[in-house]
Amino acid sequence: MREARKGMLLVISGPSGAGKGTLYNRVLAADPTITFSVSYTTRGPRPGEVDGKDYCFVTEEQFRQMLDRDGFLEHADVHGHLYGTPRQPVLDALEAGRSVMLDIDPQGALQVMEKMPDCVSVFILPPSFAELRRRLTGRGTEKPEEIERRLRNARGEVQLMGKYQYLVVNDDLEVAYRTLQGIVDAEKQRSSRYFPVVEEE
Amino acid sequence: MREARKGMLLVISGPSGAGKGTLYNRVLAADPTITFSVSYTTRGPRPGEVDGKDYCFVTEEQFRQMLDRDGFLEHADVHGHLYGTPRQPVLDALEAGRSVMLDIDPQGALQVMEKMPDCVSVFILPPSFAELRRRLTGRGTEKPEEIERRLRNARGEVQLMGKYQYLVVNDDLEVAYRTLQGIVDAEKQRSSRYFPVVEEE
Numbered sequence: 001m002r003e004a005r006k007g008m009l010l011v012i013s014g015p016s017g018a019g020k021g022t023l024y025n026r027v028l029a030a031d032p033t034i035t036f037s038v039s040y041t042t043r044g045p046r047p048g049e050v051d052g053k054d055y056c057f058v059t060e061e062q063f064r065q066m067l068d069r070d071g072f073l074e075h076a077d078v079h080g081h082l083y084g085t086p087r088q089p090v091l092d093a094l095e096a097g098r099s100v101m102l103d104i105d106p107q108g109a110l111q112v113m114e115k116m117p118d119c120v121s122v123f124i125l126p127p128s129f130a131e132l133r134r135r136l137t138g139r140g141t142e143k144p145e146e147i148e149r150r151l152r153n154a155r156g157e158v159q160l161m162g163k164y165q166y167l168v169v170n171d172d173l174e175v176a177y178r179t180l181q182g183i184v185d186a187e188k189q190r191s192s193r194y195f196p197v198v199e200e201e
Numbered sequence: 202m203r204e205a206r207k208g209m210l211l212v213i214s215g216p217s218g219a220g221k222g223t224l225y226n227r228v229l230a231a232d233p234t235i236t237f238s239v240s241y242t243t244r245g246p247r248p249g250e251v252d253g254k255d256y257c258f259v260t261e262e263q264f265r266q267m268l269d270r271d272g273f274l275e276h277a278d279v280h281g282h283l284y285g286t287p288r289q290p291v292l293d294a295l296e297a298g299r300s301v302m303l304d305i306d307p308q309g310a311l312q313v314m315e316k317m318p319d320c321v322s323v324f325i326l327p328p329s330f331a332e333l334r335r336r337l338t339g340r341g342t343e344k345p346e347e348i349e350r351r352l353r354n355a356r357g358e359v360q361l362m363g364k365y366q367y368l369v370v371n372d373d374l375e376v377a378y379r380t381l382q383g384i385v386d387a388e389k390q391r392s393s394r395y396f397p398v399v400e401e402e
Contacts, residue, residue, distance in 0.1 A: 001328050001372060123392070127202050128400045158399050166390045169397050171202060179390060186387035189367045189380060191324070196370050198359050199329045 014124030215325030216355030
């Protein structure tokens, strides 16, 4: 069986605390052909965050220069900090047949859906706002006012879920992971990306 | 977790001998919420075929009357026999939130994709034409000239695979089944059909 595949651009969004990082990191671990796109940000690194792995930490001036060169596929101002997806690495990976995963906020996700209509967009939902509050509180890393801000944001983000192609509720982690993995696997069978050849012999 | 779902219209096509019946019957067995749409045909029943289950066997006059009343979602003339999908049962099932599976030839499938752009279309491929010939011969039910005709048809049908959303190669039956089931499960998560509600508590 001869076959060829094009890479896919996977856009994952969801409120802080919905568990999207845990979910997509399992997908990345299971499928080494998918590259994670590291975003640029002007915010400072949090304890444990590694430059070039979690984010590329840059100054606002560096960010603005890259923006002037049209160097971002999407960018957004989130709570006063700039975030952006570098364009060229994504295009290069797709060109080479590799898939790329983006973890971006709804502002950026909507930009990518418009510019790259072939992308696969998935929104991860918490089962309830009460559970989201429990998860954000349980982390123990955010101050109460930060938790309240994230909860307000979550209510706004959830309003936009209909803009995404797929919805996954992260109630049971195992079920949610299998659902997300299933979406990724199904999308690999798209005739726009998958080119099997029925040979004679 | 409150949620609502709309039904989906699944269109399955593939050359005779590709094994699509075996595959979609497993999907139907695993998911009793999907209804199989029984086609109307003017050809006579083959040994073992049950009227109303495999096909609704009708006369050409009955078929033409239904066609005049716009009673078919699609219809096609295949080797001199008429085949059609009755429109109303499909629309009624979808309206009631049930999913419907159609097993139809490419002529009909293209009609359905145009009329029902929300449908999910899957084309099942054999791994090779040599294997397709072995499967058609192995059935022992078709005459040699019928097998040759089906092989010629298969070559034509395979040219149209790019018109379908998803492609599944049925080389290993178990792998192909899991792939088809995965496509159906992923499509259930589409935001156009799936309406989860993030509740307060």
